[in-house]
Amino acid sequence: MSDEITLYTHPMSRGHIAHWMLEEVGVPYRIELIDFDRGTNKSPAFLALNPMGKVPTIVHRGVVVTEAAAVCAYLADAFPQAGLAPALDDPRRGTYLRWLFFAAGCGEPALLDKVSPRKDPPPSRSIGYGSYDEVIAALESAIRPGPYVLGEQFSAADVYVGSLIGWGMMVKSIEPRPAFVAYAKRLDERPAMQRVNQQCEKLAEQLKKPG
Numbered sequence: 493m494s495d496e497i498t499l500y501t502h503p504m505s506r507g508h509i510a511h512w513m514l515e516e517v518g519v520p521y522r523i524e525l526i527d528f529d530r531g532t533n534k535s536p537a538f539l540a541l542n543p544m545g546k547v548p549t550i551v552h553r554g555v556v557v558t559e560a561a562a563v564c565a566y567l568a569d570a571f572p573q574a575g576l577a578p579a580l581d582d583p584r585r586g587t588y589l590r591w592l593f594f595a596a597g598c599g600e601p602a603l604l605d606k607v608s609p610r611k612d613p614p615p616s617r618s619i620g621y622g623s624y625d626e627v628i629a630a631l632e633s634a635i636r637p638g639p640y641v642l643g644e645q646f647s648a649a650d651v652y653v654g655s656l657i658g659w660g661m662m663v664k665s666i667e668p669r670p671a672f673v674a675y676a677k678r679l680d681e682r683p684a685m686q687r688v689n690q691q692c693e694k695l696a697e698q699l700k701k702p703g
């Protein structure tokens with residue numbers, strides 16, 4: 493059973509979230525590039541790992557972890573020396589888990605519905621995220637006063653929440669409120685984020701090569 497982490501990713505995908513998390517953790521990993529255009533994510537070998545055929549997918553010590561938010565939580569706990577999650581007995585763990593789960597369970601579907609609205613949306617009391625406006629207000633409250641979700645401590649919650657906010661502003665499903673812009677800028681300046689962006693440029697070049 494290998495201790496090395498394998499990350500299955502595509503440079504322009506949610507795989508970026510797990511990739512950034514790995515760089516923040518600072519442990520060795522190798523990348524398996526997934527080419528959506530060539531359908532490698534639907535190959536039998538990949539579907540055996542992740543029946544959804546989606547990235548990110550990681551394998552560590554023989555265990556598969558999928559879902560970007562779960563990958564962030566898993567890596568933070570597997571490598572506590574990186575200091576990216578409050579310990580189990582730290583009261584801040586509640587805040588950490590709350591916003592990590594909120595961003596994945598409410599933030600992501602709300603932003604997707606904003607850019608591609610449903611024809612017949614369910615009533616807000618039965619839809620998990622309530623309403624788009626409530627989600628945006630909640631997200632803003634999560635990063636205020638900041639500078640991070642846990643105040644002064646950067647954590648895996650910021651990797652996920654920050655990725656969602658950054659993507660949301662890019663696709664214009666989040667308006668660039670000053671708090672969102674300042675938070676995204678702070679995260680963009682992190683060396684781990686810059687390393688990932690450089691690596692992703694190279695991975696995107698690799699995908700363009702005829703193969």
Ligand SMILES: N[C@@H](CCC(=O)N[C@@H](CS)C(=O)NCC(=O)O)C(=O)O
Nearest residue numbers: 505506545546547548558559560561
């Ligand atoms: N719920 C998953 C969603 C992952 C996902 O949808 N990934 C997209 C890329 S952003 C993907 O792999 N799409 C390829 C496909 O579905 O064919 C997560 O949060 O990680």
